[in-house]
Amino acid sequence: MPELPEIETIKGIIEPQVQGLTIKNVIVNRPEVIAYPAANAFCDLLTGQTISHMERRGKFLLFALDSGDRIVLHLRMTGCLLLTPAGHPEEKHTHIIFELNNDMELRFSDMRRFGRFWLIQAGENDTYSGIDKLGPDPIGDGLTPEFLEARVGKRKKPIKVCLMDQKIIAGIGNIYSDEILFSAGIHPGRPADSLSADEWERLAETIPEVLAWFIEKDSVTPEEYLRGRGRDYRNTPFLQVYGREGGPCRICKTSLCRTVIGGRSSTFCPVCQMDFLRSAD
Structure with missing residues (x-):
């Protein structure tokens, strides 16, 4: 989608x-x-x-x-x-x-x-x-750590599920929730109520940064867009984790893992996002 x-x-x-x-x-x-x-x-x-x-x-x-x-x-x-x-x-x-x-x-x-x-x-x-019924737009609406924590900081649902809830933030789906959480160093299965103040701040900064980066990478001319029939312009080569299960993490080279969260496939790095493992000990 x-x-x-x-x-x-x-x-x-x-x-x-x-x-x-x-x-x-x-x-x-x-x-x-x-x-x-x-x-x-x-x-x-x-x-x-x-x-x-x-x-x-x-x-x-x-x-x-x-x-x-x-x-x-x-x-x-x-x-x-x-x-x-x-x-x-x-x-x-x-x-x-x-x-x-x-x-x-x-x-x-x-x-x-x-x-x-x-x-x-x-x-x-x-x-x-x-x-x-949509929540605020993550680009240009001044997304803050305080807003995120107030909306989902007491929820036990996985943070990935919260990010995909359109009533909380508008526009993030399965692909970019994985990409955002990888960039923020947060495991997608972390319960939202387990995130620290530092993590909320990091997440609020990462969300618009990652989305803006992918918008830039999506850039094509009208001719290229028409030639690709409106489908072949997407930024698949730039994805860090989504759809790359078993491939090397672009940061630490560890094999990326796949799990199912909220009924959706999710890919993550077990090293760069291992904060979840530490919190479960």
């Missing part, structure tokens, strides 16, 4: 290309990917509207329209957003096409069809997408 760095990359690629463009027509091949309102109303309300700018909130993408309306999109596991010339070969599983007034098309494809769109009209409260 795309997480905050990938969503920020998509925004950075798409936004400059669609600002000021008008939606001439909306083609919906799979009505079920439009969660609100009904598909016909979604198309009718958007036709003729002009895109002002884009925003990111956690893992959500938002298209702000000149009217004050906004399109909310969550890509979920396999959703993909591409801006293509009108005659460009269509990706398999393309469910929605926004025809723009410069002969370009904004296309949404999704193999598993979990991605969802919402259209929230000007003055309307978004009680539909779940975006109102």
